[in-house]
Amino acid sequence: MSATPPSVPQDPWEAAYSRFETPEREISKFMARLRHAGADNWPKESAVVELFCGRGNGLQALARIGFRNIQGVDLSPRLLQQCTGTAKTIVADCRQLPFADHSQDIAIVQGGLHHLPTLPDDLDQCLREIRRVLRPNGRAMFVEPWNTPFLRIVHAFCNNFLARKCSAKLDALATMIDHERITYEQWLTRPHAILCIVDKYFVLEQQSFAWGKWNFLGQPRS
Numbered sequence: 001m002s003a004t005p006p007s008v009p010q011d012p013w014e015a016a017y018s019r020f021e022t023p024e025r026e027i028s029k030f031m032a033r034l035r036h037a038g039a040d041n042w043p044k045e046s047a048v049v050e051l052f053c054g055r056g057n058g059l060q061a062l063a064r065i066g067f068r069n070i071q072g073v074d075l076s077p078r079l080l081q082q083c084t085g086t087a088k089t090i091v092a093d094c095r096q097l098p099f100a101d102h103s104q105d106i107a108i109v110q111g112g113l114h115h116l117p118t119l120p121d122d123l124d125q126c127l128r129e130i131r132r133v134l135r136p137n138g139r140a141m142f143v144e145p146w147n148t149p150f151l152r153i154v155h156a157f158c159n160n161f162l163a164r165k166c167s168a169k170l171d172a173l174a175t176m177i178d179h180e181r182i183t184y185e186q187w188l189t190r191p192h193a194i195l196c197i198v199d200k201y202f203v204l205e206q207q208s209f210a211w212g213k214w215n216f217l218g219q220p221r222s
């Protein structure tokens with residue numbers, strides 16, 4: 001006789017993240033970001049690791065662009081269970097990466113660094129780890145929230161009850177922000193410290209600050 005597994009209560013942040021965007025919408029967004037960074041010209045046999053990969057839609061985007069050697073790392077086994085596709089996924093803390101020195105060609109983080117509990121120490125540790133695992137001619141790509149005028153407008157809508165009632169997506173975003181408020185605000189209010197640590201480990205190739213996002217592409221600093 002098979003027993004019914006006890007239902008695992010979903011973490012409220014993860015529940016809001018799951019309803020923020022459909023997987024297809026998220027995959028298209030990630031493909032557009034990767035293409036903007038130049039991913040169509042990166043060798044498709046590159047060893048690519050997506051850190052803080054969540055439910056894995058960034059891994060799907062990489063696969064659709066043609067990468068064949070993809071791995072994902074996240075702290076949440078519940079989110080990694082939702083990953084489909086052929087990428088290998090690993091439950092681990094991105095402050096201690098489960099990879100050998102200089103074993104990866106490309107490391108990608110989309111919306112993960114702002115979840116680290118302490119700034120600057122955890123960011124320093126995580127970026128040092130990313131530099132350690134990248135080959136000397138490797139690439140790091142980061143996309144994280146940034147306190148631009150657009151983001152301030154989004155925050156104003158998040159604080160508006162009626163706007164949240166009218167938009168399920170806005171309500172999901174506001175709920176996520178509520179649950180990650182400490183690390184989110186810490187991240188948004190320390191831009192100088194963040195960019196100094198990034199500069200310590202990576203040489204800038206491309207960078208932009210627009211539409212509430214910081215987009216960074218760089219190479220490991222030797």
Ligand SMILES: C[S@@+](CC[C@H](N)C(=O)[O-])C[C@H]1O[C@@H](n2cnc3c(N)ncnc32)[C@H](O)[C@@H]1O
Nearest residue numbers: 052053054074075076092093094110111112115
């Ligand atoms: C905003 S989500 C981003 C997920 C995915 N990159 C995306 O954009 O959909 C942040 C993710 O970071 C993960 N996370 C938080 N702290 C972590 C850590 N120290 N190491 C690995 N993953 C972590 C969470 O489990 C969550 O999946």
